[in-house]
Amino acid sequence: MKERFMLNKKTVDDLQFKGKRVLVRCDFNVPLKDGVITDESRIAAAIPTIKKIMDDGGKVILCSHLGKPKGPDQAFTLAPVAKRLGKILGKEVIFAADDEVVGNNAKKAVSEMKDGDAILLENTRFRKEESKNEETFSKDLASIADCYVNDAFGSAHRAHCSTEGVTKFVNESAAGYLMQKEIDYLGNAVENPVRPFAAVLGGAKVSDKIEVINNLLDKVDILIIGGGMAYTFLKAKGYEIGNSLLEEDKIDYAKEMMEKAAAKGVNFLIPTDSVVVREFKNDTEFKTVSADKIEIGWMGVDIGKQTQELFRNALKNAKTVVWNGPMGVFEFENFAKGTIAIADVLAHIDGTTIIGGGDSAAAVNQLGFADKMSHISTGGGASLEFLEGKELPGELVVLRRKIIAGNWKMNKTPNEAAKFAKELAVKLNNSGAECVFCVPFVDLIPVLEAVKGTTVKVGAQNMHFEANGAYTGEISAGMLAETGVSHVIIGHSERREYFAETDEAVNKKAIQALSNSLIPIICVGEKLYQREQGITFDLVRMQTRIALKDISAKTAENVVIAYEPIWAIGTGKTATAEQAEEVCKAIRAVLSEIYDETTAGKIRIQYGGSVSPANAKELFSMPDIDGGLVGGASLKMDFEQIVCY
Known part of the structure; x- marks a missing residue:
């Protein structure tokens, strides 16, 4: 059965593209080093939508942001992306070098397009109006297109000209395959999960995930807290946490969330033991102690084996799991064991496993578990806001x-x-x-x-x-x-x-x-x-x-x-x-x-x-x-x- 969401407009399968100029918003915000793309996964993710439109005879006009330039800045040009796209597609992708994004070069390139051609516009953030969602740039983008396709879930939480504003000035809008896949997986997980439904939240700060925790407690059967944020919850239980990361102003919130979980019958789990260090580096002295007995001068950096087993037992029978945030300082080899343990159990459960972008996605990729997960989100901030229950402007336009x-x-x-x-x-x-x-x-x-x-x-x-x-x-x-x-x-x-x-x-x-x-x-x-x-x-x-x-x-x-x-x-x-x-x-x-x-x-x-x-x-x-x-x-x-x- 194909998982699918209904569209405000249509999907790329529903629109007729032949002979039409199709503006496609992608997420080509890729890492670059000396002008060379070091991770092209976001480019690869956009290929199915691009090929679909090209094969249907559409004229594909691609646009994206890259980095955070404060205006035209060649350090953030999308030229390398156009070159790589051409190699992947086996067909030249014209790069419309134009500081105005929709200037003379872009307009000329569009006017000369034939059915099945593709061009890439310059970085949309070269225009200051982009992030302000100002009408002038939205109209400029719409002026070179007959219809619009949004395939940039990673930018869906931003109401920018290229994600939301342009839709007001084109006749037809649709979701691309990547956008559709992201919303299908995250939407089903949050609103229509097969149970037991578990969420695993890690990362450094409680403040980063306040609304995620609050929203998920109304939906999940199991909520697991790890990473640096766990120590605020341990402190809220009255435990000694030594020099571990603590947000004192969130202690009352942590107490409130644990009380809410108890009232709703949610199995709320926090670490029972912790790997602690004296210095924040990989080759420092470390040991494992009970989570309620972290001494002054020691800092928690990972979950211990007892906690790994506790979390594993809680997750092994889950049918839907959403994971956002590592269990420890996974960048340090000695303290990646908790994150590896979570990745390992998710790779082997009989259910749907969704990795919510950002650090957890990076961890899964680095640890070699990517092909064992049902879905790895391309949108860190977008997936987080989706889990918070927030409305995503770029998604609401079409879904x-x-x-x-x-x-x-x-x-x-x-x-x-x-x-x-x-x-x-x-x-x-x-x-x-x-x-x-x-x-x-x-x-x-x-x-x-x-x-x-x-x-x-x-x-x-x-x-x-x-x-x-x-x-x-x-x-x-x-x-x-x-x-x-x-x-x-x-x-x-x-x-x-x-x-x-x-x-x-x-x-x-x-x-x-x-x-x-x-x-x-x-x-x-x-x-x-x-x-x-x-x-x-x-x-x-x-x-x-x-x-x-x-x-x-x-x-x-x-x-x-x-x-x-x-x-x-x-x-x-x-x-x-x-x-x-x-x-x-x-x-x-x-x-x-x-x-x-x-x-x-x-x-x-x-x-x-x-x-x-x-x-x-x-x-x-x-x-x-x-x-x-x-x-x-x-x-x-x-x-x-x-x-x-």
Whole structure:
């Protein structure tokens, strides 16, 4: 199954490139020594996207930053990268030497391009507007392109002209293969992990990973702390840490995080022994002591064998592991043993292992374990901010995660539901999409049990808008949340028709769902006579506005809108992909009016009218359709074909 995220625009597989000028943002921030590239892994990572566009007949215009120049500076020229790219591709890559980046040389080179050609622009940071995301440079970049592809995850945490600003001035944007792979792996790990889910965090300072720890404690089953940052946690437990690295102003934070872990039932592990030294160098005197007995004059530089075994035992049965930061001073051979031990256990576990860039990626590469890991991120800062739960401007421009929800309606007894869910969930596990089974109330508990250990989630088909009271036969949002349900369908066309559910009731339900951390799938749509009267757009705009009344922009990011053309449900009729996209685009527009373009770009919109294996790919490749609300087809095993088209 191919792991995949839905796109705000499209992937490189969806765009037509022949004859088009394609601006591709890569991460060519490679190490240079005397003008020679010493590590070309970032160049190699960009090759699949570049070749795809070239092979399709696109005119590839590559751009990237290199280092931190404060303007034009030949010490930071990308000329060596163009030369190396040409050798790898087996075809000359013209270097457009131009201090203005998009100056006369660049414009001339672009004008002379033939289909399948490639050129590389000069370092984008030669323009001071780049890091300020100023409109002038964004427009300059867009002026030489027909469409834009972002393949630079390593720069996705920067809202610069070449990563975010340019998208406002081109007609089409897409994610490259590398960007897609990064978000797929990190996104699945953080939001949809196969459990047990473990995170291993190391490095020097707690302050560097404050938000990472806080965010991951809400998601992981196991959290391991090593490296220099561990000594602040040891101090918070009242231990003597000698001259080890300490952030005194983070001691209270460390206590708070350990208390949070205990409250959430997270297995929170810190070193039980430590390798200590008198001097910070490789060939100094060292010994291993208990983590609570580091003497004054000694400094912790690695985890000891006891801790290595503790961490190994905690990780050996994990199914998803994210690792960011070494366990000790791995640059020194004598104190790399803890980092080697972690790399070794991750290389041998039966699960997904993700190395979060930066020092941990460097350590894995240097230690020879790279080919044993599922994924090594190319973005140190970007992967760290992703793990913090922060929004990455360069990624948000193009990516929204696909969500497919099966609405089982009034079908399947508890035993039937559990058997079917268990078999289907295995097929859908790690599909890359957010997959939800929305089942009858009596099936919730057995289906939740059946999908345990997979990435499939469970949702309800309805709920009441009050928290409690004399509402015979009704279920509250709080009740659903306590069962472990994550989603709930609200305002389905059948409930509107047969139970006279109003837009105002839908709004009340949405507010209740969100206040209980449930994701509401809010249904909007028109009947056949309403479509024939030409009021489709007015109707869905009104339904959307009322449904989101009094819901803030930040909270609305958790909402899913499902467009249901009621005339196409169970009738054998299906809206064309173009018709569905037209309405979903209108919904996106009204979301922009209610909130803003950024918020509208984050809210997912499903299509819910007779989705089948035959039409899923065409529907879900539309720019504003982020998945489907599937009825009858979700009750069959070939639902897998819809989720994993």
